[in-house]
Amino acid sequence: MESKSLKNDQEKYRMIWTRAESARLFGKFDTKKAWEKVDSKLESQHIRVRRLWNLGYAASGVAATLLIFLSLTFYTNLFSTSASTISMSTAYGSRSEVVLPDGSVVKLNAGSSLDYHFDKLTNTRKVDFKGEGFFEVAKSKQAFIIHTSEGLNVKVLGTTFNLSAYPDDGSVSTSLVEGKVELSIDGSEGLFLNPGQMASYDKQSKKLEYASGEVSHQLGWTQDKLYMDNMPLSEVCTRLERWYDVDITLGDQILGRKIHYTGVLQEQSVVDVLDALCQLSSVKYELKGRYITIYGE
Amino acid sequence: MELADEILIAGIKRDDYTSYNQLFVRYYPRLCAFVFQIVKNESASEDVVQEFFIRLWINRQKLEVRESISGYLYRSSKNAALNYLRAETARKKSIQNIPFQEWQSNENAIEQIEFSAALYECIGQLPERSREVFKMSRFDGLRQQEIADAMGTSVKTIKNQIWKSLQYLKACLEVKEAF
Numbered sequence: 282m283e284s285k286s287l288k289n290d291q292e293k294y295r296m297i298w299t300r301a302e303s304a305r306l307f308g309k310f311d312t313k314k315a316w317e318k319v320d321s322k323l324e325s326q327h328i329r330v331r332r333l334w335n336l337g338y339a340a341s342g343v344a345a346t347l348l349i350f351l352s353l354t355f356y357t358n359l360f361s362t363s364a365s366t367i368s369m370s371t372a373y374g375s376r377s378e379v380v381l382p383d384g385s386v387v388k389l390n391a392g393s394s395l396d397y398h399f400d401k402l403t404n405t406r407k408v409d410f411k412g413e414g415f416f417e418v419a420k421s422k423q424a425f426i427i428h429t430s431e432g433l434n435v436k437v438l439g440t441t442f443n444l445s446a447y448p449d450d451g452s453v454s455t456s457l458v459e460g461k462v463e464l465s466i467d468g469s470e471g472l473f474l475n476p477g478q479m480a481s482y483d484k485q486s487k488k489l490e491y492a493s494g495e496v497s498h499q500l501g502w503t504q505d506k507l508y509m510d511n512m513p514l515s516e517v518c519t520r521l522e523r524w525y526d527v528d529i530t531l532g533d534q535i536l537g538r539k540i541h542y543t544g545v546l547q548e549q550s551v552v553d554v555l556d557a558l559c560q561l562s563s564v565k566y567e568l569k570g571r572y573i574t575i576y577g578e
Numbered sequence: 579m580e581l582a583d584e585i586l587i588a589g590i591k592r593d594d595y596t597s598y599n600q601l602f603v604r605y606y607p608r609l610c611a612f613v614f615q616i617v618k619n620e621s622a623s624e625d626v627v628q629e630f631f632i633r634l635w636i637n638r639q640k641l642e643v644r645e646s647i648s649g650y651l652y653r654s655s656k657n658a659a660l661n662y663l664r665a666e667t668a669r670k671k672s673i674q675n676i677p678f679q680e681w682q683s684n685e686n687a688i689e690q691i692e693f694s695a696a697l698y699e700c701i702g703q704l705p706e707r708s709r710e711v712f713k714m715s716r717f718d719g720l721r722q723q724e725i726a727d728a729m730g731t732s733v734k735t736i737k738n739q740i741w742k743s744l745q746y747l748k749a750c751l752e753v754k755e756a757f
Contacts, residue, residue: 288757290748296757297747300694301716303611307698308717309620310610312603319602319628323635401595 324399370394371412374526376502381406384419390502391523392447399423413445415503418460429453433482433489436463436471443499450519453482454492456499464489507546507554514540517558518575525551532576540564583647590638598635605648606631608695609655615687616659617666623659630658652688693756700750704743711736712743 288296369379371389378388381397383406389395393412400407406425418425420439427435429446433453440460446453455464457474464480465471472489474480479499481492498508507520515537518529531537540562548554555566555573563578581589581600589597606627614623634641634654643650701709711729714720715736722740726733751757 293748293751293757294744296693297697297744297751298716300690300697301701301712303690304694304698304701305713305717306611306614307607307695310607310624312606315606315624315628316599316602319631322628322632402599 320401324401366396366398368394368396372526373523381419383421383423383425385425386417388415388503390414390445391526410444410446412447413443413502415441415443415500417441431482431484432467434465434467436465438462442474443496445499447523451484453484454499455480456494456496458496458500501545505547509542509544509546511541511543513538514542514558514562514564514575517542521551521554525554527551527571527573529573529575532574536564536575536577587641587643587647590635591641593638598638602631605651607698608691609651611694612652612687612691613655613659615691616656617663622662622666626658626662627655630655648688648692652691693751696751696754696756697747700747700754703750704746708739708743708746711739715740 367382369377369387369389371377371391371393373392376388376390378386379395380386382399385406387395390413393414394410395414396409398407399405404423406421406423408425408427410427410429416427416437418437418440425437425439427437427444429435429444430448431446431453433446435444435455438461440462441458442460442462443456443458444453445455455462455474456479457476459476462474463471464474464482466482466487466489469489472480472491477496479492479494479496480489482489494510495508498510501508502524507517507524509517515531518531518537521527522529542558542561544561546554546557548557551573552568555568555575558575559565564575565578566576567574581597583601583604586597586601586604590601609627609630610620610623613626614620617623617626645653701712704712707729711725714725714728715722720728722733722736726736729736
């Protein structure tokens with residue numbers, strides 16, 4: 282051990298001068314980058330354990346909810362983990378259910394995607410979301426925050442709700458079943474939802490407001506049902522396009538706004554649904570592969 | 579506020595990831611510089627230290643530190659580095675028959691690393707222009723005339739600036755109790 286206090290100034294200067302070159306080495310180690318690497322390695326290990334558990338869960342047949350989705354063709358990108366993010370997406374014509382590492386369960390409707398990542402430093406569960414999903418968020422002290430691409434933030438406080446945020450829809454809607462959520466647009470005041478309440482964010486006017494409607498109808502898709510409360514044909518078509526991965530053209534654009542439906546549809550195939558629509562109103566359809574054209578009679 | 583190493587280790591044992599992050603940020607460069615003396619390869623040093631930190635978190639429940647925290651971290655990463663070297667030599671040996679050379683431990687190695695780490699931090703605190711000049715002189719080995727030309731100024735100014743930097747660094751290192 283060199284005795285620290287006995288050095289005189291001259292020796293100190295000499296030390297600085299001669300050791301400076303070895304100090305240079307420190308500039309070569311990028312702590313921030315290294316931390317990101319270590320963090321993501323730890324995170325992927327965490328996910329691997331959970332994923333095995335999920336598979337076991339599904340295999341044991343407990344995941345009966347999966348049966349619900351059997352009537353639709355199944356096409357799902359399995360989990361892909363890039364860095365510390367866990368991603369899941371469903372194509373048009375398919376639905377899926379995902380169990381997140383924190384135990385939350387999300388049912389994804391057709392054409393939806395979700396990126397989940399746990400920010401350990403801020404202790405927050407973060408989800409980037411597009412499409413429609415039914416969330417059952419596990420209760421935890423860690424905040425659960427969903428960001429939609431439209432800039433709507435949904436802060437969840439342990440709860441069950443439906444979120445519909447398709448990029449090509451005019452609005453984003455949230456329906457709360459249980460618990461409490463806080464909705465906010467970047468920089469604006471929050472809107473709290475209580476069970477049974479719905480809110481809608483209009484992308485054009487950028488307004489976030491309470492909406493009227495029946496929450497249970499918003500969840501119809503999780504049971505393969507389409508609830509229509511005076512729903513225009515154009516919207517029915519959009520839903521069917523997503524659900525069955527088909528392409529629907531209206532022979533006459535006015536038709537889409539003119540015809541409205543009220544009722545519940547629960548059909549096996551898109552043909553059954555179209556037949557039902559034809560019975561309910563004076564329209565007929567033509568089917569070529571996945572291309573459908575609807576005409577007025 | 580800087581928390582003492584002991585508090586960070588206690589935090590890690592309680593699954594506190596923020597403590598783990600702080601310990602990582604504090605020790606990563608020094609352990610890399612230390613391991614570099616053994617394995618003589620920058621990216622291998624980083625790999626060794628990163629893997630050491632990953633194991634530290636995974637085995638945090640079993641963590642028992644009886645000596646000083648920094649002593650423990652240096653000793654453990656030295657072992658990790660030696661293991662790496664052994665594996666590496668064994669791998670090469672099968673091809674080239676190179677004898678394995680034990681790393682000769684230097685009593686003052688840790689003290690020197692700690693000093694260099696403190697010095698690097700202090701250099702980072704120098705005013706930008708002085709820092710550039712100092713780095714050119716000490717890191718890049720440029721002569722004072724060359725630095726003066728590069729900075730478009732006189733040798734006298736450069737001399738003056740380096741002298742001022744030295745005084746600043748000495749004061750800074752004294753505050754850090756690095757001497």
